[in-house]
Amino acid sequence: MRARRSTLAAVAAGVLLLTSACGQAGSSGGSTSTSTSSAAALTTCAPVAGDKLVVLEDDKGLQTVDNIVPAINSKAIAGDSTIIPLLDAVSATLDTKTLIGLNKSVDVDRQTSTQVAKAFLAAKGLAAQDSVGNGKKIVVGAANFSESATLAAIYAGVLKSAGYDATTQTIGARDTYEPPLEQGKLTIVPEYAGTLTEFLNKKENGADAKPLASSDLDATMKELTTLGTKVGLSFGTPAAAQDVNSFAVTTAFADKYKVKTLSELATTCGGLVLGGPPECPDRPFCEPGLKKTYHLQITDFTSLDAGGPLTKTAIKEGKVALGLVFSSDAALAG
Structure with a gap:
């Protein structure tokens, strides 16, 4: 890794x-x-x-699979039928080749994650058709590396287009940002299916827990969803993109x-x-x-x-x- x-x-x-x-x-x-x-x-x-x-x-x-997947605080989206479909629309446009291109724009071409996200949303036509967010505050967390920051900016951008008051916050490592996500201090974080599955597995079942993530995306997401339910997390549809x-x-x-x-x-x-x-x-x-x-x-x-x-x-x-x-x-x- x-x-x-x-x-x-x-x-x-x-x-x-x-x-x-x-x-x-x-x-x-x-x-x-x-x-x-x-x-x-x-x-x-x-x-x-x-x-x-x-x-x-x-x-x-x-x-083991490590597809990009939106991890969401369940309470923050209770009764909201818009947020997950907007994030799923983003996932539908992300394959690994596209993710490589986004990373190149930031890491090689030296654009900011915000600039890259804005251009990506425009190019993919991902702006929401309706403004339904009514200014609801959404905090999208990001880990401390450029790929995560760019994905967070994309998530925030598509939510802003739907009328949410969406901002991004770079937190750091998973053991630093995952607890605030459970607590609702963060609303959404772009995550990695296999890595998060094993993080929650060890957290819930102990350091010696049998691995639950595998090379099977569907099976891994099933395990992740079960683990997420125990700590108050929901998930969007995983993207084809993997890191x-x-x-x-x-x-x-x-x-x-x-x-x-x-x-x-x-x-x-x-x-x-x-x-x-x-x-x-x-x-x-x-x-x-x-x-x-x-x-x-x-x-x-x-x-x-x-x-x-x-x-x-x-x-x-x-x-x-x-x-x-x-x-x-x-x-x-x-």
């Missing part, structure tokens, strides 16, 4: 999504599930330098070896060099998961960072073939 989002999940730091971060320097792929004979038959795919990155599809569902741990190569690498998915990579390439954060070889959703789920032949690991500039630079410079990134990272913009 990215550094900026790991602070959001302090309680869930050891849970599913955080465990998907990676690495320990000097690890090797000697204990893969691939047989020696089949591994030996694979071509050694050396890293290929390039300016652009592409995420390989996690076609076997190694990672989830992913594995990327350069587009030059993908083109050379003709791979689009992790399964294709596993059947095409051996001798892979993986890059990521230091805990990767010990985390089930990183190197061990790649080996167990996909039988990837990873022969070397380079300790870098969690989806940050070190990993992305190492991939682009051809120092590692495959690296852990985040699915909505601005660096993935076409």
Whole structure:
């Protein structure tokens, strides 16, 4: 999980999504599930330098879903039939490619989240047709990173268009903003389905609770809804957009070896060099998961960072073939 989002999940730091971060320097792929004979038959795919990155599809569902979803204080919307449909209309326009573009506008093009939100709402025609909010006060909370701030500004903007007195407030980490959301001091927060499920799971059922989030969005949302009911939270419809741990190569690498998915990579390439954060070889959703789920032949690991500039630079410079990134990272913009 990215550094900026790991602070959001302090309680869930050891849970599913955080465990998907990676690495320990000097690890090797000697204990893969691939047989020696089949591994030996694979071509050694050396890293290929390039300016652009592409995420390989996690076609076997190694990672837990983390779709964007509006989390709402239930009492604040009691008797209000407008707020959730407005937020759902936003969710319907958000896929991961769109989220990458929003992040690029802020993180690369240096626009403000407010500017980006205003342009997005106009471009998608999301302004409400009726002014029904009657000045009702809505506080949209945001975590302390740009993606969350932009999503909060979009939520607030669409609610303002319907006549609500909607403002945004940046709070910080999840363990800081989630209690005010339960208490109604915050009305809405843009959340991540899998991460919030595990946060509430640990909060309600203890640090050793069995994980409830999975690679199945419907099942994860069912668990999240049940947990939310216990603490007074409701949820809108999750967007297709995800901010989830992913594995990327350069587009030059993908083109050379003709791979689009992790399964294709596993059947095409051996001798892979993986890059990521230091805990990767010990985390089930990183190197061990790649080996167990996909039988990837990873022969070397380079300790870098969690989806940050070190990993992305190492991939682009051809120092590692495959690296852990985040699915909505601005660096993935076409």
